[in-house]
Amino acid sequence: MDSRRLFRVSAVAFVSAGLLISGCSSGGSGGSPAEASDSGSPSGPSAGTVSVDPAALKKFYDQKLTWRACGVPDFQCATMKAPLDYEKPDGTEIDLAVSRKKATGPGKRLGSLLVNPGGPGGSAVGYLQAYAGIGYPAPVRARYDMAAIDPRGVARSEPVECLTGKEMDAYTQLDQTPDDRAEITRLTNGFKDFARGCEKRSGEILPHVSTVETARDMDIFRAVLGDRKLSYVGASYGTFLGATYAELFPGYTGRLVLDGAMDPSLPARELNRDQTAGFETAFRSFAEDCVKQTDCPFDTKSPAEVSTRMKAFFAKLDAKPVPTGESRELGESLATTGVIAAMYDESAWQQLRQALTGAMNDDGAGLLTLADSYYERDSDGSYANLMAANSAVNCLDLPPAFNGPEAVAEALPSFEKASPIFGKGLAWASLNCTYWPAKATGSPHRIEARGAAPIVVVGTTRDPATPYKWARSLAGQLSSGTLLTYNGDGHTAYGRGSDCIDTAINTYLLDGTPPANGKKCS
Incomplete structure (x- = not known):
C-alpha cells in the first residue's frame, strides 16, 4: 500500500469506460450563487477555509453546457468550468x-442523481458509464437523469500527475515494514520523491483539490443541470464529499445516500488506525470462510491459525520475493496490497485463495494481478491517476497522521494491536502526507448540516475500509441523519445483493421517505 485513507469501492465498480455523447445544452433554473450563499453558508472549520464571493461566481452558475456524444451509447458528456481558486474566482x-444519461421513463422525472464512487481519486464519470448508469435499479434510472462529475484532480478533470509508470512500479514495491534505519530511510525517501514528483508535474492544481472545493464544484453542476436541490449517492470517500456538500449547502441538499460512511470528526492517525482494524476484521471473516473451503491454501481448520500463517508468509516474502512471470517480483508490499484488494468484496475471496495458493508455490502472478487492479495499473505498465489524486486530496483535507518516523515507531504497538497482520505496514504507509508540498487546508470536525433534508447513512458491519462505527458516528452527527445497517461483509452495501438495503434506498430516492433510523438488513 502506498497511502492510507484509500476509501474506495470494490474494483468491479471502478471498471472504466471511454468518454461519452450528443449535442444540446442545459441550465437555468437551479439557483443562483447568491441563493447558494444564503442557504448554504459554511458551518464547520473545513468549510470555513474558503471565503467565497457569490456575485463573482455567477458566471459559473450561469454557464451553459454543450453536451455531446462520446462513444458510450445513451450517455452524454460535456466540460464544465470552475475557478481554480474559489477565493480568486476571476x-x-x-x-x-461531466457526464449524464437521461431518465428513461416511465414516471415523472425527479431531476438528476449525481453519483461518486469514492477513492478519493475514483473517476465518477467512469463509474457512471460502467456501472451506475446501467446497473442502478431500473426504477431509479427511469426517473432520474444519472449524472457524474470527475472531481478536480481526478481522471478527466485536470488530473494530478506525479510519477511515470516505471517510477510507480518502484514506488508500489517500497518496503513498508522497515526493519532498520536504512530501510526507514529508503521508505521516507520514496515518499519524498513521490511528493516532489507531484509538485513538479501538478504544482498549480495541487493546493486546490480539497473536498470542500469539489463540493463547491458539485453545487455549480447542480445549478447548471437545472436542479433546485442535489440528489446524490456517494460511496466510501464519496460519503465525506456528500456530507461536506450538506454542510456547505444545507438548503440545497435533497435526497442524499452516504454508503460506506466516513467519520469527518476523526484526525488522520485515528482514521488510519480504525481502517487498519477494519481490514483485520475483514481478513478474519475471510479466514473463517477459507477454512470451510476445499481450496484454502493454509491447511488448517483454525481461522486464528490462518491469520498466523498469513503473517508468517508476508514475512517470508519480505525476506525473499517470489517470481511472477514478469520483471516485477512479488514482495511483501505488493502481496499485502493484493490481499487487501480482495477484502473489498467477498466475491473476490475465491480468487484470493487461488492467488495465495500460487504464491505459496513460488508463483506470485495471481497476487500481483490483484495488486495491479487495486492500483489501476494497465498491462502496458501505465497507471491511472487514482493513487496520485488519492494522496493529493487526503493530504489537503487533514493534517498528516505523523510528523516523522519516530512518531510512527511510537504508534506501532497500537496499529499492530488493531491488526497483527496489516498494522505495521499500514502505520508506516500513514507517513506519506508528512512530506506533502501543499499544506493541509482542512481539519477534523463534526458535520451537522443543520437545515438539510433527511440524509441516509449506510454502514456495513464488517466493512474493511470504512468501519461500521464510522457510519454510526456520521449518522449521529448529521442533524437529519438516519442510519441504515447491513449485517455483512464487503465495502458498501447498495447494489451488492441485499434486497432489504436496495428496497430501503430505492424507496427513499423515489418518494423521499427515509428508512427508520437504525433499520437493519442482512
Whole structure:
C-alpha cells in the first residue's frame, strides 16, 4: 500500500469506460450563487477555509453546457468550468469532465442523481458509464437523469500527475515494514520523491483539490443541470464529499445516500488506525470462510491459525520475493496490497485463495494481478491517476497522521494491536502526507448540516475500509441523519445483493421517505 485513507469501492465498480455523447445544452433554473450563499453558508472549520464571493461566481452558475456524444451509447458528456481558486474566482479557470444519461421513463422525472464512487481519486464519470448508469435499479434510472462529475484532480478533470509508470512500479514495491534505519530511510525517501514528483508535474492544481472545493464544484453542476436541490449517492470517500456538500449547502441538499460512511470528526492517525482494524476484521471473516473451503491454501481448520500463517508468509516474502512471470517480483508490499484488494468484496475471496495458493508455490502472478487492479495499473505498465489524486486530496483535507518516523515507531504497538497482520505496514504507509508540498487546508470536525433534508447513512458491519462505527458516528452527527445497517461483509452495501438495503434506498430516492433510523438488513 502506498497511502492510507484509500476509501474506495470494490474494483468491479471502478471498471472504466471511454468518454461519452450528443449535442444540446442545459441550465437555468437551479439557483443562483447568491441563493447558494444564503442557504448554504459554511458551518464547520473545513468549510470555513474558503471565503467565497457569490456575485463573482455567477458566471459559473450561469454557464451553459454543450453536451455531446462520446462513444458510450445513451450517455452524454460535456466540460464544465470552475475557478481554480474559489477565493480568486476571476483568476485561472479549470475544466471539469461531466457526464449524464437521461431518465428513461416511465414516471415523472425527479431531476438528476449525481453519483461518486469514492477513492478519493475514483473517476465518477467512469463509474457512471460502467456501472451506475446501467446497473442502478431500473426504477431509479427511469426517473432520474444519472449524472457524474470527475472531481478536480481526478481522471478527466485536470488530473494530478506525479510519477511515470516505471517510477510507480518502484514506488508500489517500497518496503513498508522497515526493519532498520536504512530501510526507514529508503521508505521516507520514496515518499519524498513521490511528493516532489507531484509538485513538479501538478504544482498549480495541487493546493486546490480539497473536498470542500469539489463540493463547491458539485453545487455549480447542480445549478447548471437545472436542479433546485442535489440528489446524490456517494460511496466510501464519496460519503465525506456528500456530507461536506450538506454542510456547505444545507438548503440545497435533497435526497442524499452516504454508503460506506466516513467519520469527518476523526484526525488522520485515528482514521488510519480504525481502517487498519477494519481490514483485520475483514481478513478474519475471510479466514473463517477459507477454512470451510476445499481450496484454502493454509491447511488448517483454525481461522486464528490462518491469520498466523498469513503473517508468517508476508514475512517470508519480505525476506525473499517470489517470481511472477514478469520483471516485477512479488514482495511483501505488493502481496499485502493484493490481499487487501480482495477484502473489498467477498466475491473476490475465491480468487484470493487461488492467488495465495500460487504464491505459496513460488508463483506470485495471481497476487500481483490483484495488486495491479487495486492500483489501476494497465498491462502496458501505465497507471491511472487514482493513487496520485488519492494522496493529493487526503493530504489537503487533514493534517498528516505523523510528523516523522519516530512518531510512527511510537504508534506501532497500537496499529499492530488493531491488526497483527496489516498494522505495521499500514502505520508506516500513514507517513506519506508528512512530506506533502501543499499544506493541509482542512481539519477534523463534526458535520451537522443543520437545515438539510433527511440524509441516509449506510454502514456495513464488517466493512474493511470504512468501519461500521464510522457510519454510526456520521449518522449521529448529521442533524437529519438516519442510519441504515447491513449485517455483512464487503465495502458498501447498495447494489451488492441485499434486497432489504436496495428496497430501503430505492424507496427513499423515489418518494423521499427515509428508512427508520437504525433499520437493519442482512
